């Protein structure tokens with residue numbers, strides 16, 4: 160009786176693993192995480208050719224820079240999703256590119272040691288997932304008050320920089336001034352800081368929309384979004400809104416740095 | 417470790433301490449529950465033995481290691497100078513226990529009273545033992561900006577350090593103020609033993625003190641000099657630091673005691689600090705100017721020839737984030753000046 164049950168459970172696990180891939184990080188949360196954010200019936204493959212760059216040992220958990228290098232054969236991706244298994248806010252951002260992107264970066268919060276995932280949806284409907292396991296030395300990137308820092312500029316101020324890369328390619332770097340409050344921070348007096356974060360970002364230039372993004376408070380305060388385009392930079396417009404309905408906009412007409 | 421378990425509210429954390437440090441401490445307090453529970457409190461002792469480096473000058477060499485429950489945060493070099501009348505101690509070590517053991521070890525060499533303790537800067541491995549010196553009525557000297565930093569950041573850093581090395585070591589340690597501050601070079605006489613205390617501001621920290629014993633030619637450089645270990649830069653201005661290193665190199669010293677690492681008899685290993693902080697500055701400046709992400713700077717790891725230094729990886733990880741943020745906030749003119 161018992162062995163039959165065990166067998167049934169094992170069979171279930173194997174089936175699930177087949178549908179969602181075998182998680183190289185061995186996280187027991189991966190099933191639920193991928194089901195919730197990539198879809199219950201998602202076809203998933205773990206793909207080493209996607210480079211997920213970030214420190215593997217993190218001390219400043221409120222602001223962890225990451226960079227996803229998209230391999231050539233996935234640059235026609237339909238969507239890029241950033242997930243953190245062990246965050247109270249597991250979904251960081253969903254990016255829908257409207258043209259080929261070579262890499263996407265941002266700064267994110269990590270609550271504790273966790274696998275971090277970059278999932279790329281190819282045009283045939285398969286998710287390609289890169290995983291990096293990160294040791295967080297000082298936990299609480301989502302739940303402890305942020306470090307003191309420079310006084311935040313007006314909420315919604317957008318700062319855009321463009322950089323030349325080799326071969327006529329360019330990099331866009333967008334900083335949005337925003338507290339990105341998670342809703343998990345309890346102050347000394349017991350008050351909870353309510354969630355308040357950037358929800359939507361659109362990046363476009365003279366040729367049209369480059370990318371649309373849905374974002375959550377697992378992005379750091381004053382989030383920095385980096386996008387590599389295979390073409391030269393042009394006049395760029397960034398717009399969006401936050402969870403309180405504030406819309407913001409930034410323009411950059413200046414020539415390349 | 418669940419986030420909930422980490423959300424302890426600690427009423428002992430004074431409001432004056434920085435929130436960031438409080439966050440660190442809270443997180444580290446969680447860490448300790450899972451890593452150092454088994455540490456045996458009874459056996460903790462630093463086993464300090466004075467190592468003579470010149471007549472009347474002794475060093476207690478620190479471990480070339482990370483902060484661990486094995487070393488109790490004893491990672492910095494400390495020491496003392498004996499005159500015909502009195503004694504000057506350099507640094508107070510990382511805990512009150514260390515400070516007490518240091519005083520006992522000095523007494524094993526001389527009965528003369530310890531008159532001064534010079535704390536080179538605020539960092540825990542050098543300053544947290546100073547309560548033991550104050551308690552013994554010894555004049556404790558520090559730069560005022562460093563004393564202020566110690567008061568502000570000390571309590572949270574003490575919690576953080578306790579989490580890393582264990583309470584067996586830090587028990588009884590409290591954050592204390594120096595009895596005297598100085599902003600200009602000072603000359604003291606320990607009895608037929610003239611000693612210079614030099615003030616070097618705004619390089620490695622807001623105010624580093626260097627102790628130079630003219631008689632023996634021994635100089636205690638504090639953390640202006642790291643040998644074989646990656647220098648840390650949380651409060652550093654690298655340009656000023658490099659100038660300070662030039663000044664220290666030109667002092668008439670024959671034996672050099674770095675804040676961390678082996679004792680020197682010539683300045684060749686000044687390169688350990690100089691090359692490293694120059695590399696940090698130029699690499700991170702380049703990243704800021706070309707729009708590279710810190711993630712991309714960190715990705716290849718610590719390059720040669722620095723990879724073999726003690727604590728190179730963690731120090732690089734911290735330094736890239738610290739300097740990147742600072743350089744990124746500069747205007748183009750400041751960046752230009754930095755690039756010169």
Ligand SMILES: [Zn+2]
Nearest residue numbers: 492541639675
């Ligand atoms: Zn030190």
